[in-house]
Amino acid sequence: MRRLLMLLFIAQAVLGVKKYFIPNIAANWHKAQEFCISLGMTLVSVESLAEHEALVKFIKQSDKFSNATRFWLGGSDLAKEGTYTWVSSARFFTFQNWADGEPNNGNDTEHCIEMIHNIYVNRVWQWNDINCRTFEAYFICESVDSQCIQNF
Ligand SMILES: [Ca+2]
Numbered sequence: 459m460r461r462l463l464m465l466l467f468i469a470q471a472v473l474g475v476k477k478y479f480i481p482n483i484a485a486n487w488h489k490a491q492e493f494c495i496s497l498g499m500t501l502v503s504v505e506s507l508a509e510h511e512a513l514v515k516f517i518k519q520s521d522k523f524s525n526a527t528r529f530w531l532g533g534s535d536l537a538k539e540g541t542y543t544w545v546s547s548a549r550f551f552t553f554q555n556w557a558d559g560e561p562n563n564g565n566d567t568e569h570c571i572e573m574i575h576n577i578y579v580n581r582v583w584q585w586n587d588i589n590c591r592t593f594e595a596y597f598i599c600e601s602v603d604s605q606c607i608q609n610f
């Protein structure tokens with residue numbers, strides 16, 4: 459029984475089954491992460507193509523979906539310029555989906571990652587770095603990865 463539970467747990471981790479939630483509020487990146495934490499969650503990480511596809515599927519089914527929309531992701535290079543990590547796990551980016559010309563660290567002030575879906579400018583579920591404090595957007599919280607926390 460214990461072994462079966464272990465296998466189920468590993469299967470869930472491998473498949474990247476996460477719960478996503480989009481609060482009905484726009485905020486800057488820092489406040490977005492605070493809000494997710496207050497829910498026992500964290501800003502979303504996208505660490506594989508499978509996670510990317512699962513996230514896009516979730517957003518398409520949400521009431522925040524449109525042909526011109528954008529969301530905070532939980533990635534930043536706040537700790538070290540040019541080195542991107544996920545706030546949920548502190549892991550470096552493995553999967554990436556930058557838009558053309560991004561990340562550009564515009565004005566030397568762009569350190570947080572948003573996902574843009576705007577068919578009018580041909581940015582389809584692609585990433586951009588943008589100012590963490592002045593830009594406000596909807597954001598996606600995900601359930602906390604308990605396996606990851608155990609590792610730390
Ligand atoms: Ca930057």
Ligand SMILES: [Ca+2]
Pocket residue numbers: 560561562563564568586587588
């Ligand atoms: Ca940028």
